[in-house]
Amino acid sequence: MQHPSKKKYLKSNEINWLGYEKVDAPNNPRCVTGNNAPATTSYNAISISTDTAPGIIGVATPDSRKLTANPTQSIDIESSFSVGLGVAHQAASGDGEVEIPDSDLDNPREITDYKFFNLSDNATEELDKLIESNSWTAPANTYNLTSAALYADYQQTPYIWQNLPHSASDTITYRYDPDINNLDYFLTAEGSVDASGDQWQLSTAQQLSDTQLSAGLGRTDLADSVTVPQQENANIDGSGTLTAYGNGADGQAGIQRIAYQATESSTTVTHVIYAEANAEQTIPMFDDNGINAVISGADTLSNYDISVMYTSDNTDQRQALAALMAEHTDPGQSDITDLSLDNLPVLFTTYEREQLARQKKIIDHYQISTSNP
Numbered sequence: 143m144q145h146p147s148k149k150k151y152l153k154s155n156e157i158n159w160l161g162y163e164k165v166d167a168p169n170n171p172r173c174v175t176g177n178n179a180p181a182t183t184s185y186n187a188i189s190i191s192t193d194t195a196p197g198i199i200g201v202a203t204p205d206s207r208k209l210t211a212n213p214t215q216s217i218d219i220e221s222s223f224s225v226g227l228g229v230a231h232q233a234a235s236g237d238g239e240v241e242i243p244d245s246d247l248d249n250p251r252e253i254t255d256y257k258f259f260n261l262s263d264n265a266t267e268e269l270d271k272l273i274e275s276n277s278w279t280a281p282a283n284t285y286n287l288t289s290a291a292l293y294a295d296y297q298q299t300p301y302i303w304q305n306l307p308h309s310a311s312d313t314i315t316y317r318y319d320p321d322i323n324n325l326d327y328f329l330t331a332e333g334s335v336d337a338s339g340d341q342w343q344l345s346t347a348q349q350l351s352d353t354q355l356s357a358g359l360g361r362t363d364l365a366d367s368v369t370v371p372q373q374e375n376a377n378i379d380g381s382g383t384l385t386a387y388g389n390g391a392d393g394q395a396g397i398q399r400i401a402y403q404a405t406e407s408s409t410t411v412t413h414v415i416y417a418e419a420n421a422e423q424t425i426p427m428f429d430d431n432g433i434n435a436v437i438s439g440a441d442t443l444s445n446y447d448i449s450v451m452y453t454s455d456n457t458d459q460r461q462a463l464a465a466l467m468a469e470h471t472d473p474g475q476s477d478i479t480d481l482s483l484d485n486l487p488v489l490f491t492t493y494e495r496e497q498l499a500r501q502k503k504i505i506d507h508y509q510i511s512t513s514n515p
Contacts, residue, residue, distance in 0.1 A: 179493035180222045187216040189266040190228050192255045197233025198242065201226045202302050203261075204500050209242035221261065227294070227301045228267045230255035248289070250305045252315045258296055272317035274356065281361035282310040285344070287333035292316060293347070293503045295326040300503040303327065318355050327355060328504050329363050335510065337390070340373035342510035349454075349506045368394060368452050368508045371421060376402065376443040376514070384415075384423045386448050387512075394419065396452035396507070397463050399470060401481040404440035411436045414484055416463060419450050447481035449511040462505055468498040482513060 190199045192213070200209035203221040210217060211233065219226065231251035255269035280287060287308035294303040304316050308331070318327060327350045335344045346364055354363055372388030379385070386400055396419035404411045411433055417423055427434050449470070453462050468490050475483045490498070 178491055182220050182222045184220045185261040186218045189216050191266050191268045192230045193271060194254060197237060198231040198251055200229050202229060204299055204301060207247055207302065209247060210240060211237060211242065212240045224261055225258060226261045228257045228259060228269050229253055230269055248305050250307045250314050253304045253317050272319060274320055275315055275317040276356060276358040277313050277315050278306045279360045280308050280310055280312045284361060285333060285335050285364060287331050290331040293328045293330055295328060295504040297324060300500050320352050329359060330503055331364055335370055337370040338372050342370060342512055345509040347503050347505060347507055365508065370510060373512060376446045378437060378440040380438060382425045382427060382438055384425050385421060386423060387421050389421045394452050395455050396450065397459060397466060398450040399466055400448050402443045402446040404436050406436045406439060409436055413437065419452060445481060445514065447513040449509060451507050451509040454506040457506055462507065465498045465502045465505060468495045471495060
């Protein structure tokens with residue numbers, strides 16, 4: 143296994159930020175280390191009972207989900223998790239089949255009853271009726287969403303609670319339980335957001351307070367206190383400072399990934415930096431003056447990929463960094479010109495990437511990204 147030719151580490155807040163470069167990057171073989179997926183278990187004949195007559199009942203785990211429109215039918219599910227979330231939903235538009243196909247699981251349906259339970263109990267699970275409710279209204283401007291959902295954080299594990307409509311001004315009723323101490327709710331969304339005419343790709347999970355849940359959810363619950371910065375040309379000045387975006391969001395907690403390519407004559411340097419979120423990033427230089435000359439003389443960059451992940455002050459930054467790195471890792475990719483993926487020699491396993499993607503649903507964050515070309 144070959145490693146990148148040079149590395150530089152920056153120490154901050156107990157996190158080693160990594161900057162590395164590849165020069166005329168060869169298609170190096172890479173290795174995968176880490177934890178493999180645990181074995182899954184088949185849980186059969188799970189029986190769900192409610193006091194009402196819901197249109198849809200089902201069971202959800204962090205890695206699997208089954209819904210049925212037949213309230214007398216038992217449910218079989220296979221999962222590597224031992225705790226499941228039993229749910230009852232009102233039927234949504236288009237619901238007509240007894241078996242809800244996987245392609246239709248994301249259809250927004252109002253939740254009415256729930257219960258967390260051990261999947262191996264082999265008992266009829268009687269769900270608890272949800273009384274408290276309000277409405278979600280998808281934002282009509284500023285955001286162009288492609289998905290939205292409520293997730294529940296139960297015992298530090300994310301469970302899908304209810305999918306939400308995402309087209310402008312669409313509404314749906316959601317219900318929640320304000321009385322259980324170890325249950326937190328997160329509003330998640332993906333799409334894009336405008337900032338003074340610029341458009342950033344968006345990924346967010348915002349933890350919701352009881353006040354927000356009782357008041358109804360919408361546009362203001364997505365951004366919280368984040369000021370989205372303006373986009374501008376990515377540029378490296380002669381002092382080794384990379385300006386990646388405007389200054390609107392300086393000072394907010396978070397991390398960022400910047401990948402760029404700089405070319406001079408026949409030499410191309412591919413450089414990836416993970417660091418604290420800042421519009422102006424000091425570039426770690428290397429022991430090779432030729433490489434440093436290519437970087438310092440880059441000026442305006444024509445090939446870059448930027449992700450900025452703002453987090454709350456009490457977020458575990460190491461977990462946030464791992465989640466950001468995992469989504470830019472693909473063990474099967476071989477295109478070294480694709481700056482959205484890291485050509486790191488040590489990668490996450492598929493299971494670790496899936497786990498981190500799930501955990502990101504309950505990391506309080508607001509992430510924007512852009513790339514060129």
